[in-house]
Amino acid sequence: xxxxxxAIEMQGIPTVLxxxxxxxxxxxxxxxxxxxxxxxxxxxxxxxxxVETQKAVIKEALQQLTIKxxxxxxxxxxxxxx
Amino acid sequence: MEMSRKAIPYTPxxxxxxxxxxxxxxxxxAHLKDxxxxxxxxxxxxxxxxxxxxxxxxxxxxxxxxxxxxxxxxKKDINVIxxxxxxxxxxxEGFIGDVNNKxxxxxxxxxxxxxxxxxxxxxxxxxxxxSKADAVLLTAG
Numbered sequence: 001x002x003x004x005x006x007a008i009e010m011q012g013i014p015t016v017l018x019x020x021x022x023x024x025x026x027x028x029x030x031x032x033x034x035x036x037x038x039x040x041x042x043x044x045x046x047x048x049x050x051v052e053t054q055k056a057v058i059k060e061a062l063q064q065l066t067i068k069x070x071x072x073x074x075x076x077x078x079x080x081x082x
Numbered sequence: 083m084e085m086s087r088k089a090i091p092y093t094p095x096x097x098x099x100x101x102x103x104x105x106x107x108x109x110x111x112a113h114l115k116d117x118x119x120x121x122x123x124x125x126x127x128x129x130x131x132x133x134x135x136x137x138x139x140x141x142x143x144x145x146x147x148x149x150x151x152x153x154x155x156x157k158k159d160i161n162v163i164x165x166x167x168x169x170x171x172x173x174x175e176g177f178i179g180d181v182n183n184k185x186x187x188x189x190x191x192x193x194x195x196x197x198x199x200x201x202x203x204x205x206x207x208x209x210x211x212x213s214k215a216d217a218v219l220l221t222a223g
Contacts, residue, residue, distance in 0.1 A: 004107060004206050006090070008107070008207050009092060010091040012211075013093060014094070059172070061219055062172075072090045
């Protein structure tokens with residue numbers, strides 16, 4: 001996943017990753033990433049039909065694009081509605 | 083092109099989200115029911131998903147053990163891994179500018195690492211650069 005992300009960034013298009021596997025993604029050092037804390041695999045953006053949480057995660061991820069940051073970091077984010 | 087692990091590619095962005103077209107690239111194994119499923123024994127191919135795809139017509143094929151990634155969940159609502167409906171809503175709300183006309187889906191746990199790095203990754207990057215996308219949201223399982 002991060003290999004794809006890095007290749008797209010190299011072409012001049014900013015990217016942001018939502019990862020539940022912080023350890024593995026961290027080894028690959030993604031350009032921008034968030035980690036929704038406590039989510040089960042299969043629930044990347046929230047549970048099925050939980051529109052509120054899904055949207056909150058996407059908004060948080062996309063907002064990373066507007067924040068100047070040090071690449072290679074994965075930001076832990078809490079989503080109480082999960 | 084050889085990619086160094088130490089040097090992290092980073093493209094700065096000075097656009098507002100409300101002016102940006104967003105594409106989804108996912109390795110969670112999503113695909114339309116009328117597309118070929120991924121080969122769970124190993125698969126380096128990707129599926130192109132059009133921007134107007136009907137999210138009720140998706141399913142998921144993925145080779146990861148079920149205890150690691152339970153695909154029953156995204157089959158109930160593909161937006162948990164491939165959030166096309168949510169992006170459409172965020173466009174309606176004016177949070178983003180537009181939803182890209184093209185999205186890309188792959189299967190993680192795909193085993194064929196060399197083929198993926200040598201063939202799939204450059205192809206996917208090219209698909210994105212040829213599209214209208216200003217930025218990409220990536221999701222795994």
